[in-house]
Ligand SMILES: Nc1ncnc2c1ncn2[C@@H]1O[C@H](COP(=O)(O)OP(=O)(O)OP(=O)(O)O)[C@@H](O)[C@H]1O
């Protein structure tokens with residue numbers, strides 16, 4: 070069988086599996102994928118603290134670490150998890166049983182290690198995983214995905230399926246250039262995406278806005294795409310202190326500049342969720358299924 074025959078066979082299998090999916094859960098959750106071009110720009114810290122900020126507002130939040138192999142969400146909250154998302158994939162462990170509880174009762178699932186496991190999704194594990202994930206999506210108001218830096222082929226289907234994509238950059242030209250490359254990569258997939266940008270580690274609000282303006286103008290000019298400004302987070306010593314202490318900064322210093330900004334960021338990202346969510350035509354699982362099928 071040549072490569073094209075194999076791909077066609079896989080696609081046929083996936084189509085059949087998609088039809089057979091016993092999905093009965095209605096998606097309630099709004100989904101957000103937090104990404105970056107350059108590594109180390111603050112994705113995990115922002116995602117974790119934003120999850121806590123949303124929870125403070127009485128929302129049911131699930132944080133999923135999809136930085137497989139490099140995930141560190143448990144370290145950031147001084148917790149250890151007995152199960153990871155890899156267990157759902159490889160051990161067929163129910164998703165809801167793989168969720169750990171962090172500080173303030175935050176529900177999260179850690180990334181674990183296992184290269185290429187996500188890539189196997191399309192071949193063997195999809196029906197079980199889809200059913201489990203769709204169950205989780207019916208149980209929470211928000212599901213936040215903390216992704217690895219760059220856009221690996223494992224992560225891309227999840228990013229493209231999310232209702233919103235939050236791109237984190239810093240004001241440094243290198244980070245802005247890498248953010249541009251990530252947006253270009255996403256734009257070239259030809260999908261309609263909702264892309265927002267947050268500028269982290271700013272020295273003042275103006276620096277954040279200036280960095281966003283540079284990035285968005287370049288994106289508009291060369292890619293013809295629009296990205297929205299989600300907000301900025303200041304460079305704040307409390308963040309690295311909190312990382313060392315393994316306590317989320319929002320809990321360590323609720324009134325610190327970084328904490329206030331992350332709360333504003335969460336407000337800006339989720340304020341219109343009720344109306345927008347209803348307009349979504351396809352659910353996260355339907356989109357993920359179609360992206361995985363195309364990849365097969
Ligand atoms: N607003 C901030 N102020 C000061 N330091 C910060 C800030 N945001 C992030 N940092 C520093 O940057 C480090 C990296 O942050 P983080 O782990 O959240 O980045 P990341 O984008 O998730 O990295 P990776 O690409 O490796 O997943 C933190 O440990 C902290 O020291």
Ligand SMILES: [Mg+2]
Pocket residue numbers: 112113114136141215216217
């Ligand atoms: Mg990270």
